[in-house]
Amino acid sequence: MPAKRQPGRPRRSADASAETTRDRLMDAAIDLFARYGYDPVTTGAVAKAAGLTQPMVHYHFGSKSNLWKAAVDRMMRRRGQMFRNTARDLAGLDPVDKLKLLIRRLIEANASNPDYVRIAIHEGMVRSPRLKWLARTYIAPGFEVFDQAVREAIAAGAIPDMPVHDVTNAITSAASLTLSLGGLIDELYAIDMTDPERITSFSDSVVRILFDGLLARPAAVGKTAARRGTKNN
Known part of the structure; x- marks a missing residue:
């Protein structure tokens, strides 16, 4: 019989999928925020650019402001590698x-x-x-x-x-x-x-x-x- 997964322990594939979804949303967000600034960009526009649905933005980030901060934080960490x-x-x-x-x-x-x-x-x-x-x-x-x-x-x-x-x-x-x-x-x-x-x-x-x-x-x-x-x- 296949081994049972321990309760509460997420599947690795699910974790990877969630991380990929977050990355897609943050990549799309950076592109849109860079083009248009913060105010004109909607979570719906970010989701559409990422090829996802709007509820995914709220599921992973909770709000547009949280998405902006997470996306910029990720961008700046990557940028920092160039100065290491x-x-x-x-x-x-x-x-x-x-x-x-x-x-x-x-x-x-x-x-x-x-x-x-x-x-x-x-x-x-x-x-x-x-x-x-x-x-x-x-x-x-x-x-x-x-x-x-x-x-x-x-x-x-x-x-x-x-x-x-x-x-x-x-x-x-x-x-x-x-x-x-x-x-x-x-x-x-x-x-x-x-x-x-x-x-x-x-x-x-x-x-x-x-x-x-x-x-x-x-x-x-x-x-x-x-x-x-x-x-x-």
Whole structure:
């Protein structure tokens, strides 16, 4: 006779099925919240996008707000995996190289999943309990890493003494917004911001602009003019 399942112990297949259902709902929720923001999205729309019925949302999450929090929490844990070696890689670097590495990692993470930035933009426009939770739980710790690197660079005399929050905001904005506006960039310049080579090029440009500036240096201008003169001769 087949062994009897112990009372109260769920079947593994049932657990796996429930987890798959939750994942499908959270994936659909992130996509919709990133596109439209929180308020316009309904649990019915999430269920439909996931290929499920609305009662499944309430069964697994209880409410739209709980679904939003669970989905964002899952997204941010996945995002965190991209930074898991950052502390090790920063060790021993000078303040400027630390900032450059952090910028490149941030661009890589935003390129990998721009939905985080899109959700942060939607939530950041209006103060709400969701924004407070998102900022305190995930965004503030990340910004503090940049803040500390900026403080170190200022203390070392590597960058001018400016308000730390201004520098961090300028850096994070430069490393984030373009990657959340892929459709617009493609429309304007016919550039695919999901292309790995384009992402690397964008990282190089952001780092160069932030640390070297846009103005050509006199020596570089002279060399360029000399090269042009040689070609003309």
